[in-house]
Amino acid sequence: QVQLVESGGGLAQAGGSLRLSCAASGSIAIVMGWYRQAPGKQREMVATINLDHITNYADSVKGRFAISRDNAKNTVDLQMNSLKPEDTAVYYCNAPTSRGVYWGRGTLVTVSS
Numbered sequence: 001q002v003q004l005v006e007s008g009g010g011l012a013q014a015g016g017s018l019r020l021s022c023a024a025s026g027s028i029a030i031v032m033g034w035y036r037q038a039p040g041k042q043r044e045m046v047a048t049i050n051l052d053h054i055t056n057y058a059d060s061v062k063g064r065f066a067i068s069r070d071n072a073k074n075t076v077d078l079q080m081n082s083l084k085p086e087d088t089a090v091y092y093c094n095a096p097t098s099r100g101v102y103w104g105r106g107t108l109v110t111v112s113s
Contacts, residue, residue, distance in 0.1 A: 001026045004104035006104040010108075010109070017080060019080065023075050024075065030051050030097075032069060032093070038090075039089075041089075046078065047061065047066075048094075049067045060086075061087075064081050085113045088109060089109060
């Protein structure tokens with residue numbers, strides 16, 4: 001089992017930056033990621049990273065966001081730069097494992113124009 005706790009959300013102005021962190025306890029997932037869900041929209045993948053630090057990004061955040069992980073600490077971070085109002089959403093940490101897919105409770109990011 002994996003428990004995920006996010007932190008670092010909040011309010012930012014357009015063009016600003018925020019950093020999200022996710023602390024995982026329990027098993028180490030091969031892939032960890034960040035997803036987001038804006039009001040009235042489906043949850044979507046933002047970025048993923050595997051144990052070898054190979055990353056994958058949604059087209060909408062490429063060049064602006066950077067995902068990283070510390071395997072020793074079992075944490076995954078999301079550095080968000082050049083934020084846009086359309087980045088406003090609840091951001092969720094995600095860890096798919098052979099025993100199931102685990103989610104954090106989410107952290108709200110609000111970007112004002």
